[in-house]
Amino acid sequence: MSSTNKKRNRMVCLRLLIAGLILLVGGSIGLMRSSTSLAESGSILLSTDKQVIKKGDAFTVVCRVSAATGILEADFFVDFNTAVLQFVEGGQKASKEVGGVHIQSLDNTSSPTRRTFSLQFIAKEEGEATVFIRDGAHVMDGDGNPLSLSTGRLALEVNQTGEGEAPPNETPGAPPEKPAPTPQTNTKLSNNYKIDSLITNAEKMIPDFDPAIGTYEAEVPADVSTFFIDCIPASKKATVKIKGNRNLAFGTNKVVLTVTAESGKKKKYVFMVTRRQESALSSPGVASGAAADTGEPLDKDGNNSYSIIVYVVLGLLAVFAIAMIVLVKRLRRELEYYYEKEELEEKRETKDDRGSGEGDHERSEIRGEDGEFRYRY
Helix, strand or coil: CCHHHHHHHHHHHHHHHHHHHHHHHHHHHHHHHHHHHHHCEEEEEEECCCCEEECCCEEEEEEEEEECCCCCEEEEEEECCCCCEEEEECCCCEEEECCEEEEEECCCCCCCCEEEEEEEEEECCCEEEEEEECCCCEEECCCCCECEEEECEEEEEEECCCCCCCCCCCCCCCCCCCCCCCCCCCCCCCCCCCEEEEEECCCEEECCCCCCCCEEEEEECCCCCCCCEEEEECCCCCEEEEECCCCCCCEEEEEEEEEECCCCCEEEEEEEEEECCHHHHHCCCCCCCCCCCCCCCCCHHHHHHHHHHHHHHHHHHHHHHHHHHHHHHHHHHHHHHHHHHHHHHHHHHHHHHHHHHHCCCCCEEEECCCCCEEEEC
C-alpha cells in the first residue's frame, strides 16, 4: 500500500472517530431530555359548587392545573355548550374564543405545583351542558419540559328551579299529583355536619383546612372578585350555605360558610379573605393575570434527588467527552509525526535513486605518471 493511501485511510478513521463522538454525546443528551420530559405528568380538573343551576343564575367554574414537578406555563382551551351557558369573565389570562375560553399563563418566573383559574358563567337557557378541556392542552413543568396531561369533564344541568329533580305537572293537561303521605317513623334525624373536603381558589390559606378549626386567613389576587369554596359535606342530608364570598372589596372581607345537619344543628367556618390592592399586580414576582394563579412550593426533596441524577449524568458525559477529545488530539499528533517521517523517507529514497543512477555511467582506466591505474568517468 502506497504512503498516499495510508494517509487517506488514517484521515478517514480520524473523521469517523470525531463524527462518532459528536453523535454519541448529542444522542445521550437528547435521550436524557426525552426520558425526563415524558416521565412526568400533570392534570387539569374542573369543579363548581353545584351542578344543577337555576336559569339566569351566575356561577363559577374553577379550573385547577396540578403537577408535582411544578407548572411554569399553561396554554389550553375550555370548551362548553354555548347554547346553554354564557361566559362572562375570567380575568386577564382568560379570553373568549369561538366555542370556548382560551387560558394562557405564560412568561412566569415561578413554578408552583398548582395554578387555579376562576371562570364566571351565566346559565342563560335550560338544558344540559358539558364543560371540558379541549385536546391539545400545553403545560410546561418547572424545567421547561412538556407534561403529559389527564383532563376532566364537568356535566351541568340548567332548569327553572335549580333543583336536582324536575318540578311536577310537566305534562300539559295532567291533573295535579298528590304528594305521597309521609310515613310516620321514629327515625332520629342526623346531627352530622362534618365536612369531607374543602377546596378554595385562595393563593394561600392559613392554616390548612381542618374540620376542627373554625377560623382561617386567606388571600386572593386583585383581579379575583369571588372567593370560591368547593365544599363536600360528609352527610348527603346536610346543606351548605356561603355568605359574603362574591364582589370582594379590596382589603379584608369576611366570608362565612355554614354547614347545617339534617337535625338543624349548625357548624360555621369563618374565612378572613384579603383581596390584594391593584398595585400588587405590578409588583415584582407577582403574576399579572386575572385568572388567578395559586401556587404551592415544589417538593424540595424530590426536586433535589432529580437534580442530583441529572448532574451525575451530565458529569459522566463531560468526562467521556474530555477523554475522547484527548484521544483525538493524540491520534492527530501521531498522524502528523507519521506524515513527517514518511516525507523524510521519500526524500531519502529519491536521493539514493539519484546516487545509483550516477554509478551506471561508463568509466575508463588510465595510467598515471607514477605507474598507478586510475579511473576516469
